[in-house]
Amino acid sequence: MSIHPTAIVSPKANIADDVVIGPYSIIHENVVLASGTEVQSYCELGVSNGMSGGELLKIGKGSLIRSHSVFYEGSVFGDGLVTGHRVTVREKTFAGKNLQIGTLSDIQGHCEIGDYVRFHSNVHIGQRSQIGNFVWIFPYVVLTNDPHPPSETLIGVKVQDFAVIATMTVVLPGAIISEGCLVGAHSSVKGETEAGYVYAGSPAKRIFPASQLMLSDGSGAAYPWTRHFKRGYPEEAIERWGRGHDSIS
Amino acid sequence: MSIHPTAIVSPKANIADDVVIGPYSIIHENVVLASGTEVQSYCELGVSNGMSGGELLKIGKGSLIRSHSVFYEGSVFGDGLVTGHRVTVREKTFAGKNLQIGTLSDIQGHCEIGDYVRFHSNVHIGQRSQIGNFVWIFPYVVLTNDPHPPSETLIGVKVQDFAVIATMTVVLPGAIISEGCLVGAHSSVKGETEAGYVYAGSPAKRIFPASQLMLSDGSGAAYPWTRHFKRGYPEEAIERWGRGHDSIS
Amino acid sequence: MSIHPTAIVSPKANIADDVVIGPYSIIHENVVLASGTEVQSYCELGVSNGMSGGELLKIGKGSLIRSHSVFYEGSVFGDGLVTGHRVTVREKTFAGKNLQIGTLSDIQGHCEIGDYVRFHSNVHIGQRSQIGNFVWIFPYVVLTNDPHPPSETLIGVKVQDFAVIATMTVVLPGAIISEGCLVGAHSSVKGETEAGYVYAGSPAKRIFPASQLMLSDGSGAAYPWTRHFKRGYPEEAIERWGRGHDSIS
Numbered sequence: 001m002s003i004h005p006t007a008i009v010s011p012k013a014n015i016a017d018d019v020v021i022g023p024y025s026i027i028h029e030n031v032v033l034a035s036g037t038e039v040q041s042y043c044e045l046g047v048s049n050g051m052s053g054g055e056l057l058k059i060g061k062g063s064l065i066r067s068h069s070v071f072y073e074g075s076v077f078g079d080g081l082v083t084g085h086r087v088t089v090r091e092k093t094f095a096g097k098n099l100q101i102g103t104l105s106d107i108q109g110h111c112e113i114g115d116y117v118r119f120h121s122n123v124h125i126g127q128r129s130q131i132g133n134f135v136w137i138f139p140y141v142v143l144t145n146d147p148h149p150p151s152e153t154l155i156g157v158k159v160q161d162f163a164v165i166a167t168m169t170v171v172l173p174g175a176i177i178s179e180g181c182l183v184g185a186h187s188s189v190k191g192e193t194e195a196g197y198v199y200a201g202s203p204a205k206r207i208f209p210a211s212q213l214m215l216s217d218g219s220g221a222a223y224p225w226t227r228h229f230k231r232g233y234p235e236e237a238i239e240r241w242g243r244g245h246d247s248i249s
Numbered sequence: 250m251s252i253h254p255t256a257i258v259s260p261k262a263n264i265a266d267d268v269v270i271g272p273y274s275i276i277h278e279n280v281v282l283a284s285g286t287e288v289q290s291y292c293e294l295g296v297s298n299g300m301s302g303g304e305l306l307k308i309g310k311g312s313l314i315r316s317h318s319v320f321y322e323g324s325v326f327g328d329g330l331v332t333g334h335r336v337t338v339r340e341k342t343f344a345g346k347n348l349q350i351g352t353l354s355d356i357q358g359h360c361e362i363g364d365y366v367r368f369h370s371n372v373h374i375g376q377r378s379q380i381g382n383f384v385w386i387f388p389y390v391v392l393t394n395d396p397h398p399p400s401e402t403l404i405g406v407k408v409q410d411f412a413v414i415a416t417m418t419v420v421l422p423g424a425i426i427s428e429g430c431l432v433g434a435h436s437s438v439k440g441e442t443e444a445g446y447v448y449a450g451s452p453a454k455r456i457f458p459a460s461q462l463m464l465s466d467g468s469g470a471a472y473p474w475t476r477h478f479k480r481g482y483p484e485e486a487i488e489r490w491g492r493g494h495d496s497i498s
Numbered sequence: 499m500s501i502h503p504t505a506i507v508s509p510k511a512n513i514a515d516d517v518v519i520g521p522y523s524i525i526h527e528n529v530v531l532a533s534g535t536e537v538q539s540y541c542e543l544g545v546s547n548g549m550s551g552g553e554l555l556k557i558g559k560g561s562l563i564r565s566h567s568v569f570y571e572g573s574v575f576g577d578g579l580v581t582g583h584r585v586t587v588r589e590k591t592f593a594g595k596n597l598q599i600g601t602l603s604d605i606q607g608h609c610e611i612g613d614y615v616r617f618h619s620n621v622h623i624g625q626r627s628q629i630g631n632f633v634w635i636f637p638y639v640v641l642t643n644d645p646h647p648p649s650e651t652l653i654g655v656k657v658q659d660f661a662v663i664a665t666m667t668v669v670l671p672g673a674i675i676s677e678g679c680l681v682g683a684h685s686s687v688k689g690e691t692e693a694g695y696v697y698a699g700s701p702a703k704r705i706f707p708a709s710q711l712m713l714s715d716g717s718g719a720a721y722p723w724t725r726h727f728k729r730g731y732p733e734e735a736i737e738r739w740g741r742g743h744d745s746i747s
Binding site for chain 2 (some may be wrong): 504521522539542565566582583584601602616619620634636638653662664665666683684699700711713714715720721723727728729
């Protein structure tokens with residue numbers, strides 16, 4: 001265990017022997033950090049509020065939490081979590097393995113996230129969002145939840161496996177981004193999309209099958225993206241894609 | 250007074266006896282923190298610059314400032330201010346009681362804000378904005394001020410009582426969002442809107458009276474939202490709505 | 499040299515005698531801070547990652563880095579850099595003199611930036627962006643780089659001298675914002691624009707020459723903005739505009 005002398009770590013926290021904690025970080029009591037995890041500087045993990053209920057914050061093995069990030073208690077992450085800087089994650093966020101959360105992203109809690117999901121910088125994941133596996137969400141995308149703000153009739157967004165949402169898109173309350181869809185930049189999506197299609201515009205319309213988009217280097221179809229993009233995924237993930245391909249092509 | 254030993258607090262700051270200040274926070278000299286206020290970790294209050302003029306930063310009673318927030322000197326907040334994390338508030342921001350400012354929001358200063366206003370996460374309030382009472386502004390909304398950027402001919406936005414601005418909307422310089430209006434997500438609003446109407450699109454158009462929108466649970470009209478949404482408001486606020494209702498229904 | 503006692507500064511860092519470093523900031527070894535520079539609180543400079551290659555972070559003379567900012571090693575800035583709060587700048591960012599980077603802005607690295615560029619709050623500069631001199635980019639603008647996300651076929655955006663991009667605009671991969679163009683708020687720009695024109699909408703269309711826009715105070719044409727806006731520029735910059743004017747009017 002390598003804890004910087006300026007870090008403030010509760011003796012009640014459950015921290016594996018080889019965890020690294022950077023300068024000026026704070027780890028509260030209800031935190032579990034698994035083996036191989038690194039927490040950089042100015043992070044605060046295990047923040048409590050009225051809704052977090054004193055439950056544990058669990059971070060899986062081999063995770064990396066970059067500086068200035070804030071995690072509440074009461075959330076659970078699989079192995080291999082990687083964050084950018086200044087990430088905020090509220091209570092009751094349940095995520096699978098190898099989630100990546102970009103700088104400035106704000107996960108509002110009370111949501112479910114599958115395996116190998118990538119949030120780029122500055123995404124906003126509203127409460128009650130349900131996100132599948134191998135999803136990509138790009139900068140300044142907002143997943144909303146309130147059809148008549150402000151109200152108590154919240155209805156979260158669903159984003160299914162292999163879907164891609166491009167930058168500055170708003171996903172409206174209750175929308176379902178189906179498997180393998182691509183939502184173009186600066187769109188507003190409502191309702192349920194058809195699997196494997198491109199949607200774009202505000203309001204977003206169905207354009208054509210994503211498989212018709214070709215990579216600019218002439219190497220073939222751009223979607224499903226799993227055909228050509230493998231950077232950062234372990235063998236185990238790529239093996240799973242074999243099955244995924246079948247269902248979306 | 251409970252000041253964490255790592256906090257750096259000017260002896261000239263005026264801090265009530267029961268204020269709580271978290272680890273690694275910095276309180277400069279021109280700061281007044283009223284009774285019952287809590288400042289979490291990594292906050293810096295009372296930052297000075299060329300425009301703040303050495304005036305006081307005053308935070309009202311019973312306020313909560315969450316971690317990593319930055320407030321300049323020369324701003325005044327009523328009682329019951331509540332912020333999310335990483336809020337930035339510049340000089341000459343004058344706000345009434347019970348303002349809520351969501352995580353990552355950026356208030357550029359030189360603006361006026363009424364009572365019981367709610368800014369959700371990541372809103373950008375440009376200089377010279379004037380915001381009434383009981384206003385709601387949702388994530389990634391930007392209130393602008395420069396019709397011909399960059400210029401010195403700034404003209405702020407006005408948002409009147411009970412208005413609601415949904416996510417990812419740009420309010421153009423000099424626009425007036427009138428009482429009880431709802432601006433839909435991903436809109437751009439110019440000019441003056443008609444009170445109580447829904448506006449949507451880019452450029453935003455008048456759609457229909459907000460009172461025609463029905464809650465999805467079948468319980469009736471969604472607007473004025475004060476009819477069904479009372480969470481987080483004290484009795485005093487709800488009593489004021491009686492009068493507000495009259496003027497916008 | 500005035501280094502706050504709580505700052506953590508590597509003895510290998512190369513710091514000029516008159517540099518000021520605020521409370522709780524961290525300066526790593528591969529950092530060069532030139533004379534007259536101030537680093538405020540909670541900053542971390544010289545962060546390393548797999549791509550930064552152990553190269554120096556160089557900050558030019560008379561710079562001001564505001565609180566909570568993060569800079570990676572392997573980037574170079576000319577004299578007079580000024581940042582807002584919570585700025586994140588990744589490796590291999592090469593910028594000229596007097597760059598201003600607003601609060602919350604996220605510069606993803608691997609990009610080139612000219613002299614006297616102004617990024618307002620919360621801009622996102624994607625990798626491979628190339629930005630000229632005297633450019634203005636306003637809040638929540640995103641410069642993208644991946645035509646078929648996620649892919650390895652990135653193509654950055656070019657923004658030429660004196661161009662202005664208004665708030666909440668997405669610049670699509672490979673787009674070229676030509677000299678003296680104005681892109682209106684909430685637009686999506688694709689392809690190459692014609693120099694000196696206004697573009698607006700999603701997708702953005704050519705509207706009319708920017709020189710036809712008049713300032714609201716009746717003092718004449720709003721563009722080229724160098725005609726009337728000089729705040730914050732030194733004599734040396736204004737002299738260069740003489741030449742710039744010729745080429746864009």
